[in-house]
Amino acid sequence: MSLENNAAAAPAAPSDFIRDIVAAHVGEHKYPRIHTRFPPEPNGYLHIGHAKSICLNFGIAREFGGICNLRMDDTNPTKEDIEYVESIQADVNWLIGGWAEDRLGLKPHGKTPETKTGEGKNDFFLPPVFGTSENERKHSDVKLEPFYASDYFDQIYEYAVELIKRGKAFVCDMTPDQTDEYRRNGKASPFRDRSVAENLDWFTRMKNGEFADGTRVLRAKIQVDAANVWLRDPLLYRIKHADHHQTGGKWCIYPMYDFAHCLSDYVEGITHSICTLEFEVHRPLYDWILESLDLPRPLPHQYEFARLSLNYTIMSKRKLMQLVQENLVTGWDDPRMPTISGIRRRGVTPEALRNFAYNIGITKYNGLTDVSVLEYAIRDDLNKRSLRRLAVLRPIKVVITNYPAGQVEELNATNNPEQPETGWRKIPFSRELFIERDDFAEVPPPKFFRLKPGGEVRLKYAYIIKCEEVIKDAAGNIAELRCTADLDSKTGGATSARKVKGTIHWVSAAHCVDVEVRLYDRLFTEAEPEKDGRDFKSVLNPHSLEVVTAKCEPSLKDASAETRYQFERLAYFALDLDSRPGRLVFNRTITLKDAWAKEAKK
RNA sequence: UGCCCGAUGGUGUAACGGUAGCACAGCAGACUCUGAAUCUGUUUGUCGUGGUUCAAAUCCACGUCGGGCAACCA
Numbered sequence A: 001m002s003l004e005n006n007a008a009a010a011p012a013a014p015s016d017f018i019r020d021i022v023a024a025h026v027g028e029h030k031y032p033r034i035h036t037r038f039p040p041e042p043n044g045y046l047h048i049g050h051a052k053s054i055c056l057n058f059g060i061a062r063e064f065g066g067i068c069n070l071r072m073d074d075t076n077p078t079k080e081d082i083e084y085v086e087s088i089q090a091d092v093n094w095l096i097g098g099w100a101e102d103r104l105g106l107k108p109h110g111k112t113p114e115t116k117t118g119e120g121k122n123d124f125f126l127p128p129v130f131g132t133s134e135n136e137r138k139h140s141d142v143k144l145e146p147f148y149a150s151d152y153f154d155q156i157y158e159y160a161v162e163l164i165k166r167g168k169a170f171v172c173d174m175t176p177d178q179t180d181e182y183r184r185n186g187k188a189s190p191f192r193d194r195s196v197a198e199n200l201d202w203f204t205r206m207k208n209g210e211f212a213d214g215t216r217v218l219r220a221k222i223q224v225d226a227a228n229v230w231l232r233d234p235l236l237y238r239i240k241h242a243d244h245h246q247t248g249g250k251w252c253i254y255p256m257y258d259f260a261h262c263l264s265d266y267v268e269g270i271t272h273s274i275c276t277l278e279f280e281v282h283r284p285l286y287d288w289i290l291e292s293l294d295l296p297r298p299l300p301h302q303y304e305f306a307r308l309s310l311n312y313t314i315m316s317k318r319k320l321m322q323l324v325q326e327n328l329v330t331g332w333d334d335p336r337m338p339t340i341s342g343i344r345r346r347g348v349t350p351e352a353l354r355n356f357a358y359n360i361g362i363t364k365y366n367g368l369t370d371v372s373v374l375e376y377a378i379r380d381d382l383n384k385r386s387l388r389r390l391a392v393l394r395p396i397k398v399v400i401t402n403y404p405a406g407q408v409e410e411l412n413a414t415n416n417p418e419q420p421e422t423g424w425r426k427i428p429f430s431r432e433l434f435i436e437r438d439d440f441a442e443v444p445p446p447k448f449f450r451l452k453p454g455g456e457v458r459l460k461y462a463y464i465i466k467c468e469e470v471i472k473d474a475a476g477n478i479a480e481l482r483c484t485a486d487l488d489s490k491t492g493g494a495t496s497a498r499k500v501k502g503t504i505h506w507v508s509a510a511h512c513v514d515v516e517v518r519l520y521d522r523l524f525t526e527a528e529p530e531k532d533g534r535d536f537k538s539v540l541n542p543h544s545l546e547v548v549t550a551k552c553e554p555s556l557k558d559a560s561a562e563t564r565y566q567f568e569r570l571a572y573f574a575l576d577l578d579s580r581p582g583r584l585v586f587n588r589t590i591t592l593k594d595a596w597a598k599e600a601k602k
Numbered sequence B: 001u002g003c004c005c006g007a008u009g010g011u012g013u014a015a016c017g018g019u020a021g022c023a024c025a026g027c028a029g030a031c032u033c034u035g036a037a038u039c040u041g042u043u044u045g046u047c048g049u050g051g052u053u054c055a056a057a058u059c060c061a062c063g064u065c066g067g068g069c070a071a072c073c074a
Helices: A003-009 A017-027 A048-063 A082-096 A134-138 A149-165 A176-185 A196-207 A257-268 A277-292 A317-325 A340-346 A350-360 A371-385 A554-558 A595-601
Strands: A035-038 A067-072 A114-118 A121-125 A169-172 A217-220 A235-239 A253-255 A272-276 A301-305 A387-389 A395-400 A409-414 A424-429 A432-436 A456-459 A464-472 A478-486 A506-508 A513-520 A545-552 A564-567 A571-575 A585-591
Touching: A017 A048, A017 A272, A017 A301, A035 A048, A035 A257, A035 A272, A048 A067, A048 A082, A048 A272, A048 A340, A048 A350, A067 A082, A067 A149, A067 A257, A082 A340, A082 A350, A121 A149, A149 A169, A149 A196, A149 A217, A149 A235, A149 A253, A149 A257, A169 A196, A196 A235, A217 A277, A235 A257, A253 A257, A257 A272, A257 A277, A272 A277, A277 A301, A340 A350, A340 A585, A350 A371, A371 A564, A371 A571, A371 A585, A424 A506, A424 A554, A513 A554
Parallel strands: A035 A067, A272 A301, A387 A564, A395 A478, A513 A585
Antiparallel strands: A114 A121, A169 A217, A217 A235, A235 A253, A395 A432, A409 A424, A432 A506, A456 A464, A464 A478, A513 A545, A564 A571, A571 A585
């Protein structure tokens, strides 16, 4: 096969402005190796917006033979928690598993940067361990863990001291309000011209815990009236007498994001530091800090792209936390949540999420992506992989009056028409069945080609039946349908080729199993829940979860958590972790496209 | 208000001075023992005004609109 053919056969390689930059750097051998990082703050669960970033950063590492470090950006102990550290690791492993897990940069447990001394000052470097799968890591003697910005608190502190010595940082005693006001007005702090010795002394005393929270900060000395406010002598360190989930009580001063982030990137040898657009105005500060320290190794650079916005959902961690804390959902992993753990629990696969990330692309334009793009990626993936099964969500009883009582036939049903190699299974047929309530209409609307009085319909994999009689209870509700079957119409039978317009699904009443089915729908009724400042809680969808007891074909008793199912003509489903033996719970991942629903509306 | 960034069909994106393409959505049809999938066709677009050029979505200027930042959060 020629190279051209190969290229044509392979899925198109992702291309975007960041990858173009990286490709150019690779072309000119600018770095020995491409090194990205994914640096979440462990103050909440990861959501689909983070998934976009993970796919970008690990995708680049994968495509250019590089590495992507997982790093906890944990510089604010009062907002962070070990629960989030753990969920982040699980979500990242799940999303990159089997795809880029060999590009995941981790470090040996407890390891901190190596120090190299030269020209009278220290250089710090913490190389990654990579190239192992999650499974290999689990069975290895060396316990690996993510990187933590908190691992560099000693080094970051030393860099702060160095900045002071260079006359580029000072301790400021103003109150937060004063600082605010001075910065807004471009006025210099009265403490700006303290001597190096003085600053060193104050900063040491800050570290030693002599002062209360908020009474002093370390600030960079850049330009008090800079047009870019992030250059107006920004804060580098603040006092917080708080225990840290990683460093415990060791510190009472913590570096600010801007100071810690660029230096963490440097210490890890990151080449391309990719973040979202709101950090664009911070880039001059990112560069200023690294350049002011006159560091010996190549410096990392920051690149920004637009964060993901999806309609019919919200993405802010703070607001997602509100949903959790106010019990508007069952938890961070509620299948209605846009969190990675919620999406996973819903039954979406990592491949589907990655395809979605690939399809939406990377730009600097802040758009609003239609959820239908996500839904398409999910359906496309599930259509190819899911096992077909018959299940009735809202049953109505059918009796085949010309079918012998007590007789049972085992009929062949295909597992997945998209993948014939998945074979067939048997499903039992008998005189009494359940069909879907929506598949019968006493007064059929136009173009309704399902079951109606006197009408015929194909029972999937079984016979063509005709509705002879509608039996109602005292209240006038339909209790039972009495039908006759064309007993020659079974697959392979004499009249099996007869054309009937509709085919419906069914289960045998005597053989079916009851399962709990959770029917999820979008969490919000409005495309833009927060449009014009409206409270997102006022547009929560009251029908985002409906629970029914469904009747399933017996093979579903052996359902596994890894397998995805399509209940034919309805939707895709996955086993929920609430399932117990004999008490299965299925989550509806996503419905099938429903052309009839659209037609019926007309 | 200052600074930064952006603008291509309904939505998301491609075109890197040379035929505006793709995906989703929509619409119409074919096929169908899933009203799914698949297949075919199709509606809709370069924010505006100037300029440079043989040629502008692309380069330049001005304007318009949108977003971000102005936390001892990240």
